[in-house]
Amino acid sequence: MGSLPHVVEDCMGVLQVFSDGSIFRADEIDFRNIFVVENKSIVHKDYLYDKEHGLSLRLYRPASPPPPSGKLPIVYYLHGGGFCVGSRLWPNCHNCCTRLASGLGALVISPDYRLAPEHRLPAPIDDAHSALKWLQSKAKSEDVDGWLDPKAADFGRVYIVGDSSGGNIAHHLAVDLGFRSPKLAPVRVQGYVLLAPFFGGVARTKSEEGPCEGLLNLEILDRFWRLSVPSGGDRDHPLANPFGPLSPSLEAAALDPILVMVGGNEMLKDRVQDYAERLKGMGKNVKYVEYEGKQHGFFTNDAYSDAGNQVIQEIREFMLESSK
Structure with a gap:
């Protein structure tokens, strides 16, 4: 036997x-004492955006009507989880989205995507594209959805926020869609916010070899990559490492403004900082912000904290600047 x-x-x-x-x-x-924060100023609703794969997304908006002076900007939030775990339904993701909606005065869209190892990369990136195409179909539809009324939602001011593996996806969206996302018209992406984007590489960085975090260690990082990169690939695969030996050059890529944020004590810090510095060196519009002493997930897991308030302020200023 x-x-x-x-x-x-x-x-x-x-x-x-x-x-x-x-x-x-x-x-x-067990979410380690992370509970849903009741924010009564925000309401939410779920939609099925991909019937073929059974994928849904959640919309969040302020309960009060938008001010007469303007429409609500649209924020797409792509959750993290190493491409292997995570959901729009998880309490940390939900809290993060209610905080983004209330703090930014925005319509927030949080899509699920297929997970590895059942669905390896590029499936999550493909799903993120599908979620954006869903928004494009709504913007073009004559059957106006009350939650996506063009009189209240500004399809011309869309911002994509990606956390960890969601930040990796956001990077690939930025490259694929190009400046002002002409393929999505009348939807127009104005900028990207990458929260500690999950990038890899075969060569170790100093921060990866440093002390483990409360939620992450090198074994977990490597496991996520083993389970999520295409079969036969490694951590230098172009979908894992934007500057790997086989990765296409980003010199000619026309990118929208990018805000990159990371905790100073994150294992991913060196890769994130290197990503921002390389893009800056290519002349891209990139801002890098580091939060001293913070570990991975500090905003997503505690969005209503003092540090969370600082993140909201940073994103708000970025949105104002990038939409000029």
Whole structure:
């Protein structure tokens, strides 16, 4: 008799891969004292945006009507989770979106995307494109949706915010869509916010080899990459490392403004800082902000904190500047 299937990859108990290729995803998850914050100034609603893959997104908007002086900007929030875990329904993601909606006075759209290892890259990037095409279809529709009324929602001021693996996706969207996203007209992306984008590389950085974080260590980072890059790929794959040996040059890429933010104590810090500096060196419109002493997920996991307020202020100023 053969041996029983055993766990070969374990992502914090949330996702387990067995030796026979079967996969377990936990229905109940310990969020380590992260609870839904009741923000009564924000209302939300779910939509199915991709029937083929059964993917939904959640819209958040201020409960009060927008001021007569202007429409609500649209913020797309792409959750993190190493491409392997995460959901718009998780309390940290929900809290982050209500904070973005209230702090920025925005209509926030939070799409789910397919997860690895069942759906390796580029599936999450493809899904993010689909979610944006869904918005484009709404902007073109004559059947006006009350939540996406062009009199209240500004399809010409769209900002894409990506956290961790969502930041990686946001980078690829920025490259693929190009300056002011002509493929999405009348939807127009004005800028991108990358919150500690999840980039990889075979060569280790100093921050990766440094002290582990509360939520991350090198073993977890490597596991996420093993499970998410295309079969046969490694951490230098172009979808993991934007400056890998086989990655296309970004010199000629026409990019919208990018705000890059990271915690000073993150294992990803060196890669994030290097990403921003390289793009700046190419003449791209990039701003880099580092939060001293903060670890990975400091905004997403505690969006209503003092540091969260600083992040909101930074994003608000970026939105104003990039829309001029």
